[in-house]
Amino acid sequence: MITVQVKNGNVDAALKKFKQRVAKSGLPSEVKNKREFIKPGVKKRNAKKEAIKNSRKAARRERNAA
Secondary structure, three states: OOOOOOOOOOHHHHHHHHHHHHHHHOHHHHHHHHOOOOOHHHHHHHHHHHHHHHHHHHHHHHHHHO
């Protein structure tokens, strides 16, 4: 369980820190993934598409940086 202490009555700062910790823990993405069942083949296909997209993006950055 994620806990955050409120110091000096500063609730806004505590809320910001809480949101950062929740995002860092990976909880939102886990909830999103468990919302609906995705077949293993579809999951594999999507991962492959994402990998291709990322490699093209990296290559594009490489060309622009050089």
